[in-house]
Amino acid sequence: DAKTTQPPSMDCAEGRAANLPCNHSTISGNEYVYWYRQIHSQGPQYIIHGLKNNETNEMASLIITEDRKSSTLILPHATLRDTAVYYCIVRSRSYNTDKLIFGTGTRLQVFP
Amino acid sequence: DADVTQTPRNRITKTGKRIMLECSQTKGHDRMYWYRQDPGLGLRLIYYSFDVKDINKGEISDGYSVSRQAQAKFSLSLESAIPNQTALYFCATSSGGGSYEQYFGPGTRLTVT
Numbered sequence: 001d002a003k004t005t006q007p008p009s010m011d012c013a014e015g016r017a018a019n020l021p022c023n024h025s026t027i028s029g030n031e032y033v034y035w036y037r038q039i040h041s042q043g044p045q046y047i048i049h050g051l052k053n054n055e056t057n058e059m060a061s062l063i064i065t066e067d068r069k070s071s072t073l074i075l076p077h078a079t080l081r082d083t084a085v086y087y088c089i090v091r092s093r094s095y096n097t098d099k100l101i102f103g104t105g106t107r108l109q110v111f112p
Numbered sequence: 113d114a115d116v117t118q119t120p121r122n123r124i125t126k127t128g129k130r131i132m133l134e135c136s137q138t139k140g141h142d143r144m145y146w147y148r149q150d151p152g153l154g155l156r157l158i159y160y161s162f163d164v165k166d167i168n169k170g171e172i173s174d175g176y177s178v179s180r181q182a183q184a185k186f187s188l189s190l191e192s193a194i195p196n197q198t199a200l201y202f203c204a205t206s207s208g209g210g211s212y213e214q215y216f217g218p219g220t221r222l223t224v225t
């Protein structure tokens with residue numbers, strides 16, 4: 001699975017958009033980009049995933065560059081409850097390889 | 113009720129003791145996983161099971177064993193606990209077969225003194 005690089009921490013004002021970057025320059029053609037978050041030592045929570053098209057759901061948007069070497073998770077209107085560690089994970093989605101390999105993630109602090 | 117439950121939620125034990133952490137799920141998923149998390153680090157995979165008869169080692173399986181008693185139950189054992197196994201342990205499930213989402217339990221905080 002491709003290695004990912006994320007900034008260790010970021011701040012965001014409440015109500016503003018939080019843009020969390022992820023670099024995955026060695027991603028291969030069959031690998032997806034996944035985002036999970038972990039709020040204060042709770043179990044990680046799935047947010048969104050994508051292959052090459054931009055994706056949006058009720059939690060966030062995922063923007064993947066055309067060369068797929070980087071992506072950005074966007075929380076459009078951050079709230080205090082979005083304070084968490086966000087993990088960007090790249091892996092293939094075949095039958096026998098649905099293991100998740102976590103890095104250290106980005107600690108997002110949303111302030112009032 | 114939670115879809116993935118873990119017991120105990122907190123445990124303090126002594127070096128050399130055998131301890132079992134239990135995980136149960138009501139999601140009907142075939143695949144279950146055990147991860148550990150050390151302070152300031154991401155999760156690391158210990159063991160995973162794709163069905164009741166399938167058990168696989170993860171990246172850090174030494175010192176651990178597992179048992180898949182049923183589709184809904186997956187237990188992690190430390191045969192002889194040591195202090196560097198002090199960590200936060202998470203169980204997770206997925207439906208697999210291309211599914212993109214793993215569902216995590218609330219975690220077990222284990223301290224080995």
